[in-house]
Amino acid sequence: MGNPNVSLRLGILVSLSLTTCYCYSSQRPPLTPPKATPSDLLSLLGSTSQSSKVNPLISHQLQSCFRFLVPFTPTNHFQRARRGLCVSDENELIWRPPQPVLDLARLAFDSGGDPDAIHRALDPTILPVPDAEGSKENRCQLTRTPYGRRFISQELNSYLEFLFKLIVARGPAVGLNVSLNRYDLFHGHLFIARDTARLGILFHAKEYPAYDKDVFPYNMGYCQIGSTVTYNDSMNLRNILWLAPLPNNSTNDWEAPGVLVVLDAHPEGIIYRDIIPDYVNFVRTIYEDDLGNVAVDVNYLNIGNRVPSYQIFIC
Ligand SMILES: *[C@@H]1O[C@H](CO)[C@@H](O)[C@H](O)[C@H]1NC(C)=O
Ligand SMILES: *[C@@H]1O[C@H](CO)[C@@H](O)[C@H](O)[C@H]1NC(C)=O
């Protein structure tokens, strides 16, 4: 004959031990999703051996935020290009830039990521930054310093112009309408990545969205006055990354070709969640210092009076 009290007590025991079990298991580390780092992002745009080291979940999510302006071909493209396939094409100029750009990438790498390696490639001549599109009248200083310089190699300066123009030309294909003006695209930050000493430029488009009491109630100072940039979903695409080819550490060869990619920071994505600091998430800014040691800013300013005339100023 069963004693109801016994089974009741048994029941309590069982449930107690179940509870204990449950409590015990809940003391294991909580299952928070792994966090993507700027270094993960750069690795995925590097050689296959670098990208294979990134957590697969993170890799998958980051890759879903890459909007390539030039197709990404991590393996061996560089070698093929070197063997004399068509090098005149714009894609090729990203995959395998002209020699002065490669030289700079190699200098940065060989210096172990020392920004002075970049500074030494600059012509010492100091160029005052002239008025750009009425900036002076509004007391707006667009550049970090009121004067700039240029690279000694004219081909390097031209390559920078090429990058700005290519972003404008190819942006619309990935949903980024961008203009070369002092409110939208006019600058990038040239950096050397910390782990790999790879040379790169982080461009920021949509720099000064127009004040709007409903959609963008932020006062950004003198440089915002007169802005024609609308704050809308296109802000998600304002971070554009160029990477020089990645040098091989033991030979004179190259591990990975150059890259030009828009980093989509839409609020549901991992770039917004993990790479963009909370205090600037409204403007979707990826910080250049998070990607590497910043050597200089690269500005491309319209200093023409009536007829547009764009020039590079390195500050
Ligand atoms: C970009 O501009 C073109 C032409 O002005 C327009 O048709 C297109 O819808 C715009 N695209 C985006 C994503 O804003
Ligand atoms: C290159 O290799 C050397 C040792 O061979 C190492 O100390 C250095 O960190 C490496 N540099 C990079 C950027 O991988």
Ligand SMILES: *[C@@H]1O[C@H](CO)[C@@H](O)[C@H](O)[C@H]1NC(C)=O
């Ligand atoms: C954002 O606004 C611009 C006008 O400044 C417009 O051309 C573009 O289509 C808008 N983009 C989106 C994604 O709404």
Ligand SMILES: *[C@@H]1O[C@H](CO)[C@@H](O)[C@H](O)[C@H]1NC(C)=O
């Ligand atoms: C560099 O090149 C050598 C020789 O081709 C190769 O063995 C090595 O895996 C390459 N990669 C790195 C990161 O050194």
